[in-house]
Amino acid sequence: MIFDTFSYFLLFLLPAALLFRGVAPSFRAPVISLFGAAFFIYFSLTTVGGVAGAFCLGLFLWEALVSRFYRPGSALCLLGIVQALVILFVFKYWNFTAGLVAGPGTSWRWTGAFLPLGISFFTFEFIHYARDRRENRTEAGGFWEYLAFILFFPTMVAGPIKRYQDFLPTLRSPTRDWANDFERGCTRILAGLAKKFVVADCMTSLTQHLNATDIARAERWILPFWLLAYAVKIYFDFSAYSDIAIGSARLFGMKVKENFDWPYAREDITSFWRHWHMSLTRWLTDYVFIPLGGSRVATGRIYFNVLATFLVSGLWHGAGLNFVVWGLWHGAALCVHRWWTGLRGDCVPSTPVRWINWGLTMTVVTLGWAWFTMDLPTALLFYKRLFLG
Amino acid sequence: MNWLLRLKHWLEFLGGATDAVPRSFNGPGGWVLLAVWWMALVGLITLFCRQASKFIYIDF
Numbered sequence: 001m002i003f004d005t006f007s008y009f010l011l012f013l014l015p016a017a018l019l020f021r022g023v024a025p026s027f028r029a030p031v032i033s034l035f036g037a038a039f040f041i042y043f044s045l046t047t048v049g050g051v052a053g054a055f056c057l058g059l060f061l062w063e064a065l066v067s068r069f070y071r072p073g074s075a076l077c078l079l080g081i082v083q084a085l086v087i088l089f090v091f092k093y094w095n096f097t098a099g100l101v102a103g104p105g106t107s108w109r110w111t112g113a114f115l116p117l118g119i120s121f122f123t124f125e126f127i128h129y130a131r132d133r134r135e136n137r138t139e140a141g142g143f144w145e146y147l148a149f150i151l152f153f154p155t156m157v158a159g160p161i162k163r164y165q166d167f168l169p170t171l172r173s174p175t176r177d178w179a180n181d182f183e184r185g186c187t188r189i190l191a192g193l194a195k196k197f198v199v200a201d202c203m204t205s206l207t208q209h210l211n212a213t214d215i216a217r218a219e220r221w222i223l224p225f226w227l228l229a230y231a232v233k234i235y236f237d238f239s240a241y242s243d244i245a246i247g248s249a250r251l252f253g254m255k256v257k258e259n260f261d262w263p264y265a266r267e268d269i270t271s272f273w274r275h276w277h278m279s280l281t282r283w284l285t286d287y288v289f290i291p292l293g294g295s296r297v298a299t300g301r302i303y304f305n306v307l308a309t310f311l312v313s314g315l316w317h318g319a320g321l322n323f324v325v326w327g328l329w330h331g332a333a334l335c336v337h338r339w340w341t342g343l344r345g346d347c348v349p350s351t352p353v354r355w356i357n358w359g360l361t362m363t364v365v366t367l368g369w370a371w372f373t374m375d376l377p378t379a380l381l382f383y384k385r386l387f388l389g
Numbered sequence: 390m391n392w393l394l395r396l397k398h399w400l401e402f403l404g405g406a407t408d409a410v411p412r413s414f415n416g417p418g419g420w421v422l423l424a425v426w427w428m429a430l431v432g433l434i435t436l437f438c439r440q441a442s443k444f445i446y447i448d449f
Contacts, residue, residue: 004441158446180408187423188405190430196444197437204442237445247405258406262397 002043002157003244004193012039012153017251021178029144029171032252036151040117043157049114056116059087063126064147070133070140077134084126091119096319118157120316124283125150129164131287138164145171154248158241160259160279167254174253181250188247195240203233210370212378215385223386224366230373231366235264238277267349267357269333269364270341280313288312306338307331317372322379326371333364 002008016035020028037057044053063084070077089097092115098108129146132138141149141164149167150156175181206229209218218226242259249256263276273281292305307328314327349357370379401407402414403426414422 003444004438158444183423184405184408186405187403187427190427190434191404193434193438194430197441198433201437201440201442204440234445241444241446243404243406250405 013248020252029148032148033144033151036153039153044117049116053114053116060150067146072136077130080130081127084123088123091115093319121159121161122150124161141168154245160242160256161283170254181253185247185250188243192240192243195236200233200236203229207233210374212381215382220389227366227370230369267354269337269361272361284309284313303335306334322371322376329368329371
């Protein structure tokens with residue numbers, strides 16, 4: 001829950017934002033770091049991870065210490081990337097991989113497995129910093145500044161995924177327009193909470209039927225409505241979360257980049273991904289797609305790179321075969337769009353064609369959510385009922 | 390399509406996503422409108438918060 005609790009606002013956000021604005025500039029980073037550490041421990045103990053989860057604060061401290069040795073061209077940066085990937089693998093994919101390799105009943109399974117708070121997001125920020133330091137694309141910053149970057153609690157749990165180059169200037173020189181920041185920040189937070197409670201949570205009465213029993217019994221015509229409700233729910237849920245995170249950062253006088261920009265209004269799948277979870281798309285582009293060769297390679301290889309990038313995206317979203325299929329679904333859709341754009345050339349589509357494009361994009365995206373929200377057998381049952389009756 | 394752009398601008402302003410104030414918002418009446426909007430949001434949040442569920446992207 002976190003962002004919809006009084007403790008988030010009263011124990012963490014308001015005191016931290018007020019203190020941050022009140023202290024001398026040299027104390028700003030320690031204020032964020034200390035509140036971030038307290039936030040991590042508090043919500044690990046009360047929501048996910050428990051005591052063991054709270055001890056994972058050590059991962060941040062270790063990362064902050066090790067990162068002081070990152071230098072341009074240094075092999076230590078590569079070790080930092082490997083370290084972040086190992087952390088993510090152990091906590092998130094160990095049981096999934098053990099089950100795939102040795103079968104579901106294997107003794108290799110980690111029975112007490114838990115996910116540290118925000119692990120999927122903070123490991124991406126660790127990787128970004130290590131890679132960009134190696135490529136000399138960012139300055140090192142100070143120990144407290146880097147700690148503040150990785151422990152900045154408004155974005156710690158579910159993004160937007162930040163860049164150190166963007167964070168550092170805003171940490172060092174936050175805006176001083178208190179009145180405007182508080183007015184805009186609070187409006188953003190209130191709007192986010194309303195989106196979550198009024199729209200996203202109201203969809204639950206429909207989306208809760210996306211299970212094998214209800215799908216098997218349901219009238220066929222209702223199935224698309226359940227899936228459409230999930231499309232509405234996930235957009236309003238996640239964009240609401242981003243609204244609260246961005247609005248919270250605004251109270252500090254800090255601007256965090258947008259995560260959504262009307263994605264469901266887009267007319268093709270490429271444009272959809274440029275406007276949906278934008279911080280993730282940018283991260284995947286910079287740290288997976290481009291290192292693979294990006295689009296400056298042979299055509300066949302480009303398609304491979306797109307598919308591989310979205311396979312990573314799918315796996316990042318969850319340790320399950322359904323997420324693999326979801327990633328490949330979108331990767332394949334992007335490949336088809338790329339191929340079609342190459343055939344069509346630069347002609348400007350007429351208004352009816354634009355509406356058709358929008359309808360097709362929404363259909364692909366909405367059908368894709370079936371893989372995202374249901375396990376593989378249930379999603380297959382859903383498709384069977386939807387298309388074959 | 391001009392009205393669509395204006396609507397988008399208004400929605401983004403009411404959602405706190407932009408600092409650019411819509412032209413028709415200027416003046417003291419605008420601030421009254423914003424106060425009413427805040428009260429409406431708080432009212433809706435209070436009304437609907439009991440059915441709250443976990444954010445999808447937390448703990449994943």
